[in-house]
Amino acid sequence: MGVMVVTVHYIGFHPNLVFQGFEQIRLRYPIERVYLVYDAKPDRYGAVSRYNLKRLQDQLSFFKPKLVKVNPLSYSSVASAFYMILEYEKDKEILIDITDMPPYMASTVTVITMMFANARIYAVQPQQQGEFIPDPDTPEFADFIARKDNLQLGAVFEVEAPSKRIEVYENEREVDILVTLYTKNGSAESITKLIEWMGEDPRDPVIKATYSRIVASMEERGLLKRSREGRNRIVKLTELGTAIAEARVKLGVSRPPPAPPKPEEPLSIHLP
Known part of the structure; x- marks a missing residue:
């Protein structure tokens, strides 16, 4: 159970x-x-x-x-x-x-x-929303709006919240992960692919372990979610993660990290 x-x-x-x-x-x-x-x-x-x-x-x-x-x-x-x-x-x-x-x-x-x-x-x-609202092309529509907008101020309330705000991301690397996934349709087929997109080497065990910890931590904070599909464990943005990434991109304060450099092609020597 x-x-x-x-x-x-x-x-x-x-x-x-x-x-x-x-x-x-x-x-x-x-x-x-x-x-x-x-x-x-x-x-x-x-x-x-x-x-x-x-x-x-x-x-x-x-x-x-x-x-x-x-x-x-x-x-x-x-x-x-x-x-x-x-x-x-x-x-x-x-x-x-x-x-x-x-x-x-x-x-x-x-x-x-x-x-x-x-x-x-x-x-x-x-399933149904707004069916009680008259057709906007009829005279009844304006009358309906006027009736609904006839309330007078009673009081203004402030919703108090703890003064210490929640930090949903801890550093710029986490922001880069959000933005990178956002620019890649919201998901990576694996952590390995995410590491590649971040311009780092997924073959390095230290780097891979570091990203595994980061992704797990971001999942706990509601920014990412992981799901298994076949042999891969897909990394996806949550709605919260998507919203933060989209806002930062639109504000121009974040952009995805540069693509990793292409490996140099081996020098070919043609002997006569």
Whole structure:
């Protein structure tokens, strides 16, 4: 049996979507525990959340979900609740579903999640998007936009984060690896090929061992991933690695290392 997984879901307006996402997760991982987080505010948003909570609670009754109430507009409420869950479940793999979270809550949860190596975030994307928006070529489109844009400022929130930032790459060699892979369609068929692209000699055991350690470290930090295909172990950029490489290339602050020099051709002597 694989690693037992704990899932955490916020219940808003789309419990059916949350449930469908959970069903996909359940097929991939053995589920040990389920947390359902809901809006406890005494307003209409809270009423919707609590109503949908009961629906999802019934669907997931087999897992006896743990209920956690929060104020999704309160940094301290959200941060405290999720820190408590992640700390309690720190020996498990944790998957946090942000599908139904308001933006401020999702940002807060992301900050807390980054403090725990065993926690990951996911979201469920619906097949249909924007079907409730009128055809842009009709008069109803402008009226719809005006109705949606009629909110007035209530407050401005800052999402506090730890002042010590995460260093996702440690040196310029790692940046060069990202950029090199980015310019080579995002992957190398092996570490040997990557070393060649970096202009170094893969036959040197010290160099090969060094790159193996670097790639493993970058994989742990979510920049690269390795997968076996046949006899080769392919090295690929993750979405995060791709994003960083693309940004640095577009900014003009990074470029791939120069191609290795071609080996000199042996001198040929023609005797008469």
